[in-house]
Amino acid sequence: MVLETLTAIWSHILSVLDQFPEENVAIIVYVTGTLIALWCWYRLMTRLPNPIGGVLWIIVFAILVTPTVSEGPNSELAPAIFGLLFGVLTKEQSLIWANASLILFVIGVGLLIGFCWSKYTINKTASTV
Template identity: 60%
Template sequence: MNEFLSILDSIPEDSIAITVYLLGSIIILWCWYAVARLLPKPLGGISWIIGFAILLTPTVSEGNNASIAPAFFGLLFGVLTKEQPLIWSNLSAILFVTGLGMFVGYCWNRYMSEKAKLVINKKSTPL
């Protein structure tokens, strides 16, 4: 057990925190995907994109030990301290990722519908 703990001591704390956060976010999004599949098609996809944007939009924290942090935490901190620039910068980043995700989802939906039309047309034409 001491050998395992000594290995963990050699890894920087920031790397451990980011790894745990990313793995936790992946698990949360995977679980939400199982729920979102049961929702109506556009609502499930949109809710998954919003969850993704809230959990994984990055920003840079302020202070002397600044590092990468989720924009949601910056947004909450801005609301608690009533700093308008902090609120708007983090909210705009989250909304940008949400909009980008919805655009990619729209393009993916169009691609899949065209692909389905091609499959249906191939089946209906006699050889």
């Protein structure tokens, strides 16, 4: 009974995935998984003090979301962390620096936006009091 129910659920999930083109399934799964991971990480970081939780959230966001273009004949859009890990495994310095710089750029932009946002909220609460 339980096995039949699980089989029916699994076949329903697979039939839903059959509606999407095969190339887009990986991107849909990646974006969905990233959103779930970032939401869970956000829920954890709200329990930490303000600057630490925000900075750690930005770092995880940059690691998961920073895009790059993979190399090879079937190059596609991929997360930069995969290019960084591939560069470390193959000891290819140019690949390591290219992907690390992309991730660090996103972290820098995120920290700048976070700083401006914190100054805005401080000034907004000070002007209303």
